[in-house]
Amino acid sequence: MTRSCVVCDTPTKKTCTGCSRQSYCSHQCQAQDWIRHIIECDTPGREITTADRLAAAIFGNNEDWCYNEELNIDFGFWKAGSQTNTRMLGAVYIDLFREMGVKPRTVHKWRIEGRLYAEMLATYRKSGRDSGPNFDWLCEHPHVFDPKHQEIPETMRDISERAKLEAWRFIGGPESDTIQDLIKKSESWSQNKIMCFHFYVNMFIAGGPFVVVPEFWLAFGYCVFPDELALPARKLYKALVTKCSFDEFVVLSQSPELIAPIWYLKAWVLRQGDLPEPVILIPYGFANCRDRLELNHLMRFYCKLFKDQEISPLDLHSAAENDGIFDYLIKTLRLKIGKPERLFLERVLKTHNRFIFPKNADNETQWQYLHLIIHVFFFHHLFTTYLPGATLRLNLRWD
Template structure:
């Protein structure tokens, strides 16, 4: 990253406004007249918010900082408001995307740094994480990344940065990169179809013959398997390709990704599954999944400490793949774009059966979405209160509900519980 522009030094004579403020202050010490508050101006650091006395000397945006350190830390953002000594290029937009933890919006950046070539949202997420590792953790500047790209050595630069680390410290994102270098190295050809590679990896893991590894043959072979075995087979293909289930998929619930608070917190669970494929056979993994004993398998393979760091994972996997609480289907409905909420028991348990219009459905989904977005959201408590018929009382105590929507939500959140035991 280009070094930030120089500050106006502390010793520089104040501008006319500062001179006026200084003389006003001096007069006030000997004059009982009140100060004119409009003439006193306090500036605040753009980076940390503390009072600031240094003005960026290279731009007209009147940007203030309290220290050189704050200016340097804010340069990734400030360069777009400043007057840099060089043209802004796609590496600056890449650094901005990394700092904001989002995909780049700039079309040239997406083209230069592989986001247009990554074939799925999952691959784009991993690619962004790879660049986050470079810029945030390995402290590689955007200028160096820019130089690598211009010189045609971007892939080599990434490998040189990560391969000086011990193997265990390189991370899953680097493993994905080694298998998908074509995304950044245009001299390498794009795979014919990404699903082919995923299925072949799962086929090899399940013990299939390499000589009979065409996609049509594999799909024909697994067509006779039980549903749960086909499901875990396709999941293994995704995990072995450094992916994970989409919220639209059944596996997102049955394999516990619904227990994670957000997309980022799904990554440790994906790492657990990646590790378990190294420590057990496909048949062991399938059997554990089919008999609701994945937690026992994790424990037996030395992964207990890791899985215990994921709240509610044990609750989900204890019932998978056949008997999950409906609250996990509720979370899937509000996370995935096109998941339908009108399927029992979800629709009955959480009030969607009471909806009279699409507006009712969207209102109910939005309130549940706000609930699951809370940092301390407790899905198990939500399920328990639903079984007691007290959803509105519980959710209404945690989520701010507009006065005009209270009666509607009270009606929508009714359910037939608690059931009469007699």
């Protein structure tokens, strides 16, 4: 059976000889992906270390270090003490593996020999990266890497409750109030006011929302910035909350929630998880995908466009509104893509209004069919979550 190479999407029949699950078109692609695949392969060829797991999480673009207790202990995450520090520590390791090219085996050796912190500092200096925020954070937190430092960190619940109380006092709540007092007093708040308060809490915990929490990332406009961190928005909101009262902020936030589908698309493909918002299934071609591989391929395609900042989201939205995404990408942007990719995009992006609904279907029938699509995607999500090695074909044409 022909599959797509997990690295470059080239059609191939070759698979990993160790497990026969991952598809590769060449030894080069397999070698490139080995740092991630080694922890999944049935025959890795050597003992898997926590450094391997950390590197695999980084190259797989996930945060598995948050859920592996042994990894948390070995590499200091359990001592980080806050979500912000955890993210900064993760950024340091991303620098180490991705940017500076240090191998997991080397990092494992450093840790075993008790010189992980010293070697990390030296590596930053040798690479000329010793002037950024990640290096500064590393210099300020040596205890995170000290095996003798046994301070028990706060749990996420402790951090959340502390941030809620900080936000409560910031907006004028009594210093003597406990978390139970806050819960009781906020019971009568509107949904919008509750959302604004949680936005404040998010700012106290991490300086603002990230795309992994799309509710705030979308509602407060972080999505419109090219960089998903949206640093200008963070600075603006930080200044705003110091110059207006909380009640004024709540009033300001009550503007009509007209979030265009393009921002839901951006949030979904950047975090690459959960189910998509129904409003993006048809306009952006996902309803035309035949199976899980095509769905993931189209998701990665959009993700690359957003991350490389090759598109104007509003222009893409306008093209989708006018059923012209393919022409916009190929003729206007003049993207350089191969023939297989071009044929794939032409099929999924140029036919979404042609075949997705039955002929002469009225609005009610179209909505019924859209609900069917949503249920299929929900089943697809469950299917691929619990049977990750399987393939589910999505036959979304009206027969």
